[in-house]
Amino acid sequence: MSQDPSTEVVVRELRGSVLLVTINNPPVNALGVAVRRGIVAAIDAADADSAVQAVLIIGTGRNFIAGADIREFGKPPLPPSLPDVCNRIEACSKPVVAAIHGAALGGGLEIALAAHYRLAATDAKLGLPEVLLGLMPGAGGTQRTPRLIGAKAALDLMLSGRHMGAEEGHALGLVDRLGSSNDILADGLAYAQELLATHAPVRRMRDAHAVSDRQANRAAIEAARDETAKKSRTLFSPLKIIEAVEAALDRDFDEGLLLERELFLQCLDSPQRAGLVHAFFAEREVLKAPETRNTKPRAFNHVGLVGGGTMGAGIAVAVLDAGLLVTMIERDEAALARGRAHIEKVYNGLIAKGRMTPAAKAANMARFVGSTLYDALAPADVVIEAVYEDMAVKQAVFAELDRVCKPGAVLASNTSYLDIDAIAASISRPTDVVGLHFFSPANIMKLLEIVVPAKVSADVVATAFELAKKLHKVPVRAGVCDGFIGNRILAAYRMAADCMMEDGASPYQIDQAVRNFGYPMGPFQVSDLAGGDIGWATRKRKAVTRDPRARYVQIADRICERGWFGQKTGRGYYLYPDGARTGTPDPEVEAIIDAERARAGITPRSFTDEEIMRRYMAAMINEGANVVHQRIALRPLDVDVTFLYGYGFPRHRGGPMKYADTVGLPKVLADIREFAKENPLFWQPSALLVELVEHGANFDSLNKLE
C-alpha cells in the first residue's frame, strides 16, 4: 500500500486487523471522483488482504462526509458513480464500520448506510438534504433508509432535508451505537474490535426484507403525497423521492436502485436543481466581500439602538437572541415603554407557542436597558440608528452619536433609501459609518444589506459582516444609492406591476400570477402587509424630483388618500374584515382602478399570466443588471441572494439573475425592447444586459470576484 498520506484524499492504514480508511478531502470530505476511486480501491484492498478482518471508515476534520461533490453536478460524470461505490462497500466480504462525527449528509449518510455497522459521535448530524438542492438521495438512500427505519421516518428525513442528531438516529435504528468519548477514531476502532471479537457477521441492507408493516408504510406514502401537494406543489424532486421510497416497499432491491437512478437523473437535469444549487453556493459566496478577506472585525458585545419602533424593536430582539447587550434610546419615556413592550410582545408570542421559556425571556430582557439620554450609549461597541426616514432627523441623531460614542464604535444606519454618504459626511468620524439595512420583521427576516459608504474603513465593514453572522442573518454587500440593491429593484418591478394594473390587469390577477411563479405573496399583498403609507410617504418625498416625462400611476395614491393602508387599517388593495390576515378582493378598489384608467384615457386590455410575469421579471432583471453594472451589487449572485432572503423570490429558481440566465438573456432583452415601444423611458435596456448579449455571455460569467 504505497501512499503519501499528506496528498491522498483516501488514506489506508492497517491498525491491527482493522483497515482504517480515512477520508481526507477538505473542507467537508465531499465525495469527488478521487474520493470515490479511493474508497473502491480501499475496499478492494481489504477484500484482497488476508491480514484485514474488518474495515473502519472515518472522516478527517470537522465532518464525516458532507455528501456528493455538489460542484460536479451538471458536468460529465466520471466513474465510479456513487451508487457503485456504495454497492462496493456493501458487497465487502469483511465487516465494514462507519464511524460518524459531524456531518454525514446525503451521499455521506448513504456511504454509512452501505456499511454494515454505524457508530455516531454525539455531535453527529445525519441527514438526506438532497431535496434542498432539487435532488433526491441517489446512491441507494431511498432503498436502504426505508428498509432500515421504515418509510415514515425515511420520508421525513428525505422530504424535510433536516439534520438529525445522533441520539435520535440511534433511537430510530439509523445508527447502531453512540460514541462514548470525543475521539471518533478510538471509538470506531474499539467498536470494530468488539464486532470482530463477537464474530459479528456482515449485514447488508440489500438483503433486508423489503420493509415490514406494509399498512403503516403505505399510509406514510399517502400522507407524504398529501403533504407535498399542500406544501411544495411547485417542486419537482419531492414526488420523485416518494416514488422511489414506494418502490422500496414492494420492489426487489436492484429494481428499486434502478428506479432511484432514473429518477435521480431526472432531478439532476431539472432547472430546479440548477436554481437550488446556485442558491447554495451564492449564499456562501456573499460572505466573501473584499473587506472581509484580510481584515479583522472590531470586537463587539454591546449594541446601542436609537429608535424603538417597528425596526428598532425587531433589531433589538435579533441582537438579544444572539446573547449581546442592548441599550435602546427613545425620544421620551412613553416611546421607550412602547419599544420595550414591542420586544416583550415578540417573546410572549413565542412563549404562548411553546417556542420559548419564560426563563429564557427573562435572561434576554436582563441584557436590555432603555434610556432617553444618548449618554447611555457611551459603552456601546456598535450603534444602529432606526429613527424616522428623514435626513434631518437622522443627521441630528448622528451628531449626538458623534458626541457620546467611544472612539472606535461602529455607527450604523438602518435607512431604507437615504444617502449614507451624506450622513457620514455630517460627523467627525465618517470612517466609522456604515449602513445596516434590516428587513421587517427584523427578528425574522434573514437578509441584511450591508451598505458601504465611500469613506468607511474596511474593519467597520468586516464588523458588520461579523455582526450578521452573530445574528444569523445573510449579509449582502451593497453600494450607496436610492434603495440600495433590493428596494431599488423593487421600485422598478413595482412600477411595471402598477402600469399593468392601469393598463388592464387587476391587482388580484397580478398577485395570483406572481404566486403561481412561486412567490408566497404578490406585490399588492406585500404592500398591504407592509402598510401602503410607507410607499406613499416615499412617493410624496420624491414627487419634486420625479421626471415629468415619466409615467406615474396614481392608483396607490387614491387608495392611500382614503386611509386604506392595508392590513393594519382593515383594507388596502384587499379587504381584511374582522382583522383577517388573508385579504379578499375589493370591488371598490376595482372601481377606483376603473376611474383612474378613464382619467388617464386608457382603454383596458387583458393580460395573460405569462405576459404579466414576462414584464414583471424583465423589469426586475433589467434593474438588477443596472445595479451590478454600477457596482451597487458586487456580482449578479448578490442580487439573487438579496431577493431570495429579503423578497420571497422562489428559491428553486435561484434568484432573478439566475432565472434570467435560465430563460436566456437574448430573450429577456428582446422582451424589454418590445415593451420599450410603449414606454421607452421606463424600458431602457441596461447597458450591461446589452453587452452580455453581444458577447454571448450570461450573468453567471460575472459571478467570480476578481
Ligand code: 3HC
Ligand atoms: N460539495 C462541494 N462543496 C461543498 C459541499 C459539497 N457537498 N458541502 C459544502 N461544500 C463547500 C462549501 O461550498 C464551502 O465552500 P467555500 O468555503 O468555498 O465557500 C465549504 O465546503 C464549507 O461549507 P460551509 O461553509 O457550508 O461549512 P459549514 O461548516 O457551515 O457547514 C455542512 C458544513 C453542514 C456540511 C454544509 O456545508 C452543508 O450542508 N453542505 C451540503 C450538504 C449536502 O447538501 N449534501 C448532499 C449533497 S447531494 C448528494 O449527496 C447526492 C447523493 O445522494 C447522490
Ligand code: NAI
Ligand atoms: P417607526 O416609526 O416604527 O419607528 C421610529 C422610531 O424612532 C419611533 O419609535 C420614534 O419615537 C423614534 N425616534 C424618532 N426620532 C428619534 C430620535 N431623535 N431619537 C430617538 N428615537 C427617535 O419606523 P420604522 O418602521 O421602525 O423605521 C425606522 C427606520 O428603519 C427608517 O429609516 C426606515 O426607513 C427603516 N426601515 C424600515 C423598514 C420597515 O419595513 N418599517 C424596513 C427597513 C428599514
